[in-house]
Amino acid sequence: MSVESVFPQTVFRLLGIPVKDSVLQALFIVLALSIFAVVTSRRYRVWGPRPWQLAVEYLVETIENLIRDTSGRSLPQLVPFLTTMILFIATANVLGIIPLLQAPTRDLNTTVALALVALGSWIYYGVQSRGIGGYVRSFVEPVALMLPLNILGFFSRALSMTLRLFGNVVASEVIGAVLFALVPVLGPLPLTILGLLTSVLQALVFTVLTFVFIVDAMGQEEERAETTASAS
């Protein structure tokens, strides 16, 4: 295993487009998580839940608490999206621990796709909460002079999230490969354990940042609701 093998290799060509192995690994994760979700929901039991069901419930409750702690309001419509995102990224980041498999997020294209999903969610929830006019107007707040800066900030958020996730995963994989070349037995182990920690942490960071920017796009809905409630 050399350092070059960390970077994604082309497996085959589909209609002239090279398909990297990271695509297949990402599809494998999608398939595995879908089967897991279907099986867990089919076996759902109110009385005497199984450990798997408890684990999933714990995860969903953690996301709900995260939303309440970070934004101060409960947004139940965001829970499925954010839970899916953290599950996919965390699984994708730690997939490299299984022999013959590698983390699909070590490919820049995967993280760009994830950031595009996040970017779409900012627009979707922003438009849903404020209306198209209100959302477009949020780009010229506080003054129209800020329009270029706001647009730049909108895209650089996605760019920084992309590079942060990609950089962390590639860094831990490259360090593992270099240490493996130096000391093959037990050498990379401590850094692999550290890599597992940072992988899960980066999934959390990606999700939290997505959520924070969604709330930013949604605007001060809470205050508006309070003022109407106090007016009536």
Added chain:
Amino acid sequence: MSEAAQFAIVTTIVVGAAIVLGTIAPVLMEGRAVTRAFDNMARQPSVADRIRGLLFVVLAILESGAIYVLLICLILLFANPFEGMLGL
């Protein structure tokens, strides 16, 4: 000295300098964040768990400064765009 050897030497020196200089600021700031977090955890043990949870997230975000430097270094080492231009 051939052009390829010159290119390799310059790249290696620049990457080494970049990783040293570029990680100074993020690591110093991470140290400050950890110090303040531990101070306040000792002062108010009741919120220590919340601080610890937030600390990890903040550290991961601070770490990204150093990660960007590492990315540039990896690009220079393994996918240098000027390598093709020079025909090496």
